[in-house]
Amino acid sequence: MSNMSDMSGMRDIIFVYDIHETILLGAGGCTCNYPDPESSQMSVSNSLHVIIVRPE
């Protein structure tokens, strides 16, 4: 957990999770899975791999 208080000089905003790096998902597989927006990670069948790029 990172604490932004050092940055802002206050403890009013506590970061439980800091930002993650922007993720681009490459695709070699098929997603045709049950559409479930709460689960944005694709299943094993979709050969998930992740490119991490720095947020702009």
Place this chain on the structure above:
Amino acid sequence: MTEQTPRGQRWKTSQFNEYLGELRENNWVVYNNLSGAMIEVQRELYDSIRNNDVGYLPKPGYYNALSHGKFIIAGNIDEVEEIKRLKEKAIESVDVIGLQILPTLGCNFNCTYCFEQAQYKRESMSPGVMEAIIAHVSKKIKPTTRYLNVMWFGGEPLLAVKCIRYLGRALPELARQNNIRYFAGIVTNGFLLSEKNVDMLLQYGVNSCQVTIDGPESIHDRRRRLRNGGKTWQTIVGNLKIALSKGMGIGVRVNLDKTNIDSIGPLLKELEAHGILNRVKVSFGLVSAFGNVCRSIEHTLLTLPGADAILQRERISDLLKKPGEEVQRPVPDFIGCVATAGNSVIVGPSGELYKCSKSIGNEREQCGTIFDLEEEHPNFKKWLECGNLDLGACNDCSMLPVCRGQGCAFKYVIEKKNIFDCNRSVHHERYLNKLVTLYKQKH
């Protein structure tokens, strides 16, 4: 007295925030779906963010922190256009080369709902086609390419083991020479996932498998039989145990329709009894009718809300929870699948190309051959234009960055259906519950 915003900048609240309420005493929690950041704040600040009353916050330092997490953004930014831009960037990206390789369209099964129309064809990929695949990948590699991702599909790919060996040597070596990471998976019916084949797959860089099991033994064996009518469940489950023991990543896929959805609970219990359930990732698909082959089964199909209701009633998600498993942070999705990724393609055994796996075997949907990839081919380009679609109601949704609710591109590219096939009220409530669990993991 409040101070004006730093440098007179105008701010507004992000539409991608999720407001989780007071999760600990005096700690009110906000999550942003684009940045993945989650913050605890006091009630007053929480209300200011939620009410888009961020023009004059009491401390200048708030702007720094809140904009870092993208909870507030500059007033002139159009967040939806930003998402579209990220989608276009992802579609055009050459960072990933994706290949779905079908070494044969032949299959040893005769599943009741299979849409592929060429299971009887036993030919497998020739050396000429395989060399063309290698040449295609070689040509695609750019200085910025970082990943080569291969999915073995079919037909039943384990009927063409020679092809897996041949390309399984050449493609990782090509990746290695170009300092690219190589990933490979396989979709197999599991019947030929013998110990020998598992060893072979692992040797050639395939470390994840998807296998379909459509229910407890009696249900599965009615739907997924050998071509001679023989049963398959026992062999598949036995193979999975061996594959797991060798470190193969296994996903169990269940294709749902009215004839098996009520037996998912018993299936999961059977997998648990075999010591498999906690070691695999279970996912679901909805059997759907596309193509002439499927019309005869239309009366057995489920709607999404119908399937949702049954799975909720049966508390399937509770059965799938693994002890100690952490909830993962949602991940923004800008590409989708092989169909909508600009640098991905499906290669059939004769070198014919498709963009969507639902088009496999459909000659009218081919988009050239591996010998001469035509990226301007209409059957190629039309899938990439999905990123430019006006999403209508989805444009206003807080879950837009992480949602796959736009659904399968096949629906609007081929079937020309309305893409707003969303059960938002149900999904959003479950999503918020997941975020609350994510928060509690830290406390």
